[in-house]
Amino acid sequence: MKQRYESKEFEEQYHYEGELGALYTSEKTQFIIHAPEADEVRLNLYEKYTDSEASKAIVMTPGDRGIFSSTVEGDCKNRAYTYTIVRDNKSVTAADMYSKAVTVNGEKSVVIDLKDTNPQGFDIDTYYKHRPDNAIIYELHVKDFSYDKNSGVREEYRGRYLAFTEENTTFEGKNTCISYLKELGITHVHLLPVFDFASIDETGDNSQFNWGYDPLNYMVPEGSYSTDATNPLTRIKEMKEMILALHNAGIGVIMDVVYNHTYSLDSVFEKTLPGYYYRQFEDDTYSDGSACGNETASERSMFRKYIIDSVLYWATEYHIDGFRFDLMGLCDTDTLNILRKKLNKLPNGEKILVYGEPWTAAKSPMKKGMIPAVKANIDKLDEGIAIFCDNSRDAIKGSVFIAEGKGFVQGEELEDEICDTVTAWYKGTKGFPAHSPKQIITYVSAHDNYTLYDKLILSAIDEKESDYVTYNPYIVSINKLVAAIVFTSLGTPFIQAGEEFARTKEGDENSYKSSPEINMLSWSRKNEYETLTSYYKGLIRLRKEFSGFNMTDSNDIAKNITFIKKEKGVVSFKIKALSETDRYKELYIIYNAADRINIVDTQGYKVIADDTKVYDEGIKVTDSYIMPPKSALILAR
Ligand code: CA
Numbered sequence: 001m002k003q004r005y006e007s008k009e010f011e012e013q014y015h016y017e018g019e020l021g022a023l024y025t026s027e028k029t030q031f032i033i034h035a036p037e038a039d040e041v042r043l044n045l046y047e048k049y050t051d052s053e054a055s056k057a058i059v060m061t062p063g064d065r066g067i068f069s070s071t072v073e074g075d076c077k078n079r080a081y082t083y084t085i086v087r088d089n090k091s092v093t094a095a096d097m098y099s100k101a102v103t104v105n106g107e108k109s110v111v112i113d114l115k116d117t118n119p120q121g122f123d124i125d126t127y128y129k130h131r132p133d134n135a136i137i138y139e140l141h142v143k144d145f146s147y148d149k150n151s152g153v154r155e156e157y158r159g160r161y162l163a164f165t166e167e168n169t170t171f172e173g174k175n176t177c178i179s180y181l182k183e184l185g186i187t188h189v190h191l192l193p194v195f196d197f198a199s200i201d202e203t204g205d206n207s208q209f210n211w212g213y214d215p216l217n218y219m220v221p222e223g224s225y226s227t228d229a230t231n232p233l234t235r236i237k238e239m240k241e242m243i244l245a246l247h248n249a250g251i252g253v254i255m256d257v258v259y260n261h262t263y264s265l266d267s268v269f270e271k272t273l274p275g276y277y278y279r280q281f282e283d284d285t286y287s288d289g290s291a292c293g294n295e296t297a298s299e300r301s302m303f304r305k306y307i308i309d310s311v312l313y314w315a316t317e318y319h320i321d322g323f324r325f326d327l328m329g330l331c332d333t334d335t336l337n338i339l340r341k342k343l344n345k346l347p348n349g350e351k352i353l354v355y356g357e358p359w360t361a362a363k364s365p366m367k368k369g370m371i372p373a374v375k376a377n378i379d380k381l382d383e384g385i386a387i388f389c390d391n392s393r394d395a396i397k398g399s400v401f402i403a404e405g406k407g408f409v410q411g412e413e414l415e416d417e418i419c420d421t422v423t424a425w426y427k428g429t430k431g432f433p434a435h436s437p438k439q440i441i442t443y444v445s446a447h448d449n450y451t452l453y454d455k456l457i458l459s460a461i462d463e464k465e466s467d468y469v470t471y472n473p474y475i476v477s478i479n480k481l482v483a484a485i486v487f488t489s490l491g492t493p494f495i496q497a498g499e500e501f502a503r504t505k506e507g508d509e510n511s512y513k514s515s516p517e518i519n520m521l522s523w524s525r526k527n528e529y530e531t532l533t534s535y536y537k538g539l540i541r542l543r544k545e546f547s548g549f550n551m552t553d554s555n556d557i558a559k560n561i562t563f564i565k566k567e568k569g570v571v572s573f574k575i576k577a578l579s580e581t582d583r584y585k586e587l588y589i590i591y592n593a594a595d596r597i598n599i600v601d602t603q604g605y606k607v608i609a610d611d612t613k614v615y616d617e618g619i620k621v622t623d624s625y626i627m628p629p630k631s632a633l634i635l636a637r
Helices: 008-014 142-146 161-165 177-184 232-248 268-272 301-317 333-344 375-380 390-397 415-422 452-460 473-487 523-528 530-545 554-560
Strands: 021-024 028-034 040-045 056-059 067-073 080-087 090-094 137-140 188-191 195-197 215-221 252-257 322-325 353-356 386-388 440-443 492-496 561-567 570-576 586-592 598-601 606-609 614-619 624-627 631-636
Touching (some): 040 067, 080 268, 090 268, 188 322, 215 232, 232 252, 252 301, 333 353, 390 415, 390 452, 473 492, 530 614, 586 598, 624 631
Parallel strands (some): 137 492, 188 252, 353 386
Antiparallel strands (some): 021 028, 040 080, 080 090, 195 215
16 A cells, blocks of 8 residues: 555556635536545535435546546535545545535535635735734634633633634733733734644533644634534634734734644545555554654645645635644655745745644654655755754753753753854754754744743742742743743744743643643733733834844854853853844843853943843943843843
8 A cells, every 4th residue: 555655656647736625606516526446436415414314416427537526506505515435345425625614523514605704804804914024923722812701802702713803801901812912012823723623522512622633624614613613604704703803913823734643544534545645654554653643644645735735725715824834744845845835926925934843753654765844854944944943942941851851041051052042053063954043933832841830830949849829939030031032042933822921731731631721821810920921022022123133144143143151051142233223233132040140241231121121211220230140131232
């Protein structure tokens, strides 16, 4: 099976470039499915979404390259359908892998006129309109955002797409939800899976929780975030309303895409062409490079086409501004590079972000000769494809695998790695020769592993019992130092939602199916940690203001960044502005991770950020400044 599906002969005989799915017009709908070597394919049409028996079954016409098609005259809008595929006298019924709409729980496909799903104003909305040149990314789960009763969002929208459309929400007089995101100043939200996933029963209640890394229908929004999952149009309309609301707030939308595996092997892919869409070992047993039960085969041409078709569909139909590839290391570099080129061809498409996790969860038998998109191969990826930099992440605050593991901020001697973090590892000496800092996502926390605050509680203090609730000024000071490093390093800064207000999951390291209460953003905690939130807000403003952070050329980096001090616990450097019109010509940045004070000669500079806050206007100081332990200082002239 593996040998045959990876052969040139199979690809030449069966690769199909045309459009697939239910191609709708009000006069007729053309159904096209790619199912090579099926003995028969039938199109089943249903009267009601809930019907288990089709009212009509049409034997489809076989064509070239494994295609079966059928044209149904008349208006098929909103009609449910499935396919029955017969091989060796065995028949299976499956939804369409090219479904653009589905019934509840993604069971049947639905013919749709996408024009019916556009909210008012969506026709003039675009994915690039609000896209700034330099992104600051905020990683967010739809349910986490507004599930808290203190979110200020009306109850029927809490935990759902429409929560993003509620403006001027507050808790105790302070902004929450979308009003807060505007105030914070981030440029993009990166949403955890919002395509249709399997782990939540869409007929069940809102208290179910899952991150959603279990794809069912790749080209359809998840139903449980809509107000009515039984109406196939609702989830599409409401997801578009969410995107429009974010765009209107000046915020881009990035989708987390999980093409590396499917919920189970009992999938539309396996039913349509058994074995083709998944990788196997030499003995034809299925591999599991995702550690989620299976792994897909990006290098086989019809799955490569599928990935590209679906990403382009989200970009054009839903105006998505970026894509984050889960376990990108399971994808081959050719697929990603082709995708990047196709995105670039869209109007202003080069501004659409593409980045991913440059690793796999287990060994993968990717076809020989293909190059996996892992960190070591970053130079084989187009410059417009970035990676999460675990080197920076772990150097700053310690390993994600050892709870008490320390990084630079807790006092480990990792000054060299912090210098590399600042320059986004541009020298390429550490085994991943990036073309430019544009290829590096600089971050310390994401949905996986401990929240930053929990990690610091576990690693920076020696307590018998961890206290995540009581305000801990020492941990907050370290958190500020961490944030200062992330926002003053090259690469694209990325934070987990709530990192800026000491988000805790009370030590829950892997909350993918924990309660919504453990996972949700606590809007009262946001108010409680306001000094920390303001610090992040100030750093975000500074990041946008100072052109030096946007350096992408290695010659510029060598010329414009000068390291001043590198000794135990202290790293400092000066960074020049790239633009003449900047407010400041140069910043002088000092990180003090030591347990002692650090005295800095400040002659000729003013302080624009210290251990307490980031200042709107700089403050003058005497010729020297005493930095407290565990703090950052940003000077400017
Ligand atoms: Ca679902």
